[in-house]
Amino acid sequence: MTLGRLIRMLWPPVLLAAVLIGGWQLVAEYAIKNPEVLPTPSQIVSAGWGQRRAIAHNAWPTLRETELGFAFSFVLAWVLATAMDFSPAARRAVYPLLVASQTVPIIAIAPLFVVMFGFGIGPKILLVALATFFPLAASLAAGFANADADADRLMRSMGASRWRIFWTMRVPGALPFFFTGLRVAITYAIGGAIFAEYAGAESGLGIYLQQMQQVFRTDLVFATVAVIAIGSVALFTLTYLLERWLTPWRKHERAGREVVR
Template identity: 50%
Template sequence: MRSGSRVWAPLVFLAVALVVWEAAVRVTEVRPQVLPAPSRVASMGWEHRATILDHTLATLGVTAAGFGLSLLCAWVLAILADFFPTVRRGLMPLLVASQTIPVIAIAPLMVIWFGFGLWPKMLVVALVTFFPIVVGLVEGFASADGQASGLLRSMGAGKVRGFLLVRLPSALPGFFTSLRIGITYAVTGAIFAEYVGAQQGLGIYMSVQKNAFRTDLVLAAVAITALVSVALYLSTHLLERLVIPWHLEQRKATANDA
């Protein structure tokens, strides 16, 4: 019952918001260039579905490439920080400082340094998404059971074996939590990167439609962006069920005991 409400409650809220929006537009007779009705957004989006699909696939390509780079960098940095405490002490302040850099300032520099290809867009997505993943992994490694690690060492296991058997499994729940945080920003980061230099993608599509005063098509692209982000977010739950089913069982048992 509770799980069903988690699904239906946001859908009902969204439906009510759309009905109110539709009624407000029809009553006030506001111009479509200012605020189109949801029905117009849906119809125009469907009419231009082929073009929007092409731009969506381009954005997904940038998202996948950039987020893949983000995951690679996050895992490498987190493992180095776990194995070498000096690296962790020197790295974490720099990672925090990197998040204070406005993406709106660094994105044009990426284009100047690396041109208009895929590479600068990948870097922007990675910059936006890798920090929560690094933090989740580092804290997950640190939360490993010290007694289990000590037992393995007493049995002659080396640091690498202790990492694989204890610290890595302990970090996976935190990793998937941070993965969900990062993936929600990945599509937005890709779209922002497209604003500063791209020939195709939802970012450039929205920019072109905005300049043409096609607010309905801008909102259609925004809706697609939201749907893609939600789909990617939900996919992390599916991946978590496949990779660490034992954690979900533990969480259910804890919830039942509470």
């Protein structure tokens, strides 16, 4: 990606964010005039910087819960999607349960997980996995289902085994679908950890948010929310970098489309 293209891609959201923050500053400072209701962005930055150690201390447990829960979800999604690809019977049995798992609100089952598994990291990992599992498994299953049938028949006619076809043709073909689901899931991951901490935890950004709400530190609530948003955007951006690294052939496809345009 050239510098010029990067600038063209970034300046619209940066400009919009600057306008919104500037408008927020003016409204909060000259219209609301009550920092307990709506602090200015400058007050939020100042409060967040002053409490950076406390925020960082609580961010680490949330990050650890997010990483472990997402890793568990990642492995489980690949195992089940692979099983559904190899066995139509497994797909008919498992897929309805995947859909059903998304009809239960996380905020409703979080207290149940805490009652069953305690206040440790276990229920947080399970809730993050539950929040992120469906987009990963569904997108990967869709990628396998959209594999090139002609290429599949060609490899079979050449004597390729089922596993060889799977690893050399079906997995690479499913990766674009998978990364689409990964970007959706990664935005749910931190939110799932926060919900889990609301239900019961000793530390974490969810607990810190509750504490700041109880003492009416609206500036620190906004500062913590900003940290959560920045973390989610960073993880979202990381998925694009990972996709470019793992699917180098798509770079040439994108270049070809740009030439056509």
